[in-house]
Amino acid sequence: MSDQEARFAEAGRLVRLLVDIAEQAKADFAATVAAVGLPMPLARAIVLLTHPAPMRDLAEQLACDRSYVTNLADQLEERGLVARVPGEDRRVKLLALTDAGTALRNRITAAVAERNIILHRLTDAERRTLAPLLERLAGEGRGCHPGGTC
């Protein structure tokens, strides 16, 4: 195996590890929200609703269609977790957490934070090492290295 082939193989292994870890994190999140009786899509929406937001914005954050946000909003409303409140532009409806919704959101975020895999498995020093690498991979900051192939 050439050096180049070895680089490819190792990079492939690392991507698989990364994806596995992300799946684990997602499974942890799923278990947390299942424990409070919430299906994943509703939970994701609730977590994003830090403040009242137009349904349009939620669609963008969830990377889904506006019609699906209508669907989610209906379900959240049925559960008494959000309310539709009129926006200034009268076409717009804001989704706002009710008191029950806020309470549930707090429970979820606290439970998720407690389970955090990075918190449990890495030391502070390791997290400081990991951070800039993930930022580079996520495309934040100045992007590629001089020698990169981007």
Add this chain to the structure above:
Amino acid sequence: MSDQEARFAEAGRLVRLLVDIAEQAKADFAATVAAVGLPMPLARAIVLLTHPAPMRDLAEQLACDRSYVTNLADQLEERGLVARVPGEDRRVKLLALTDAGTALRNRITAAVAERNIILHRLTDAERRTLAPLLERLAGEGRGCHPGGTC
């Protein structure tokens, strides 16, 4: 914000980065296989079929039900990408890539390797730094640190 709160917040940020990167990698894979006209589930199956394997094994690797593997096998067979071949145990059917299936698999794995985000955005040295951190997070090796809370 206390030290502990800061740790929680930073760990939360890192998990979000990690998940975003994994989604990006998955999107890259999806784009690659869409370019060869293959839906994701079929592509995942094909990539796993490095050699003829019992449908049972594929179900385990895909973490799905046996009945769904039947479904996938039907579609792959329709496209002429796999064949069901009888196993030694006559209850078992092996899924084996056809020549067309093998060719397609090679195209996919090559294209995926080329796009690899870790290959493009990190240096060799950075990859060597990243590897053990990901291994720890994935739960490989000896697990937690002495000071950890696992």
Add this chain to the structure above:
DNA sequence: TATTGTTATACTCTATAACTATA
């Protein structure tokens, strides 16, 4: 004319349960 949200509908992915053949 363009945009927000809604409705009705349909599609993809995947599971469950009952079944057949083999062990």
Add this chain to the structure above:
DNA sequence: TATAGTTATAGAGTATAACAATA
């Protein structure tokens, strides 16, 4: 009796297209 694969059916998650109200 237990296991491999199949069939029929059902459910979750999500999109598309046409629409109403507002800008």
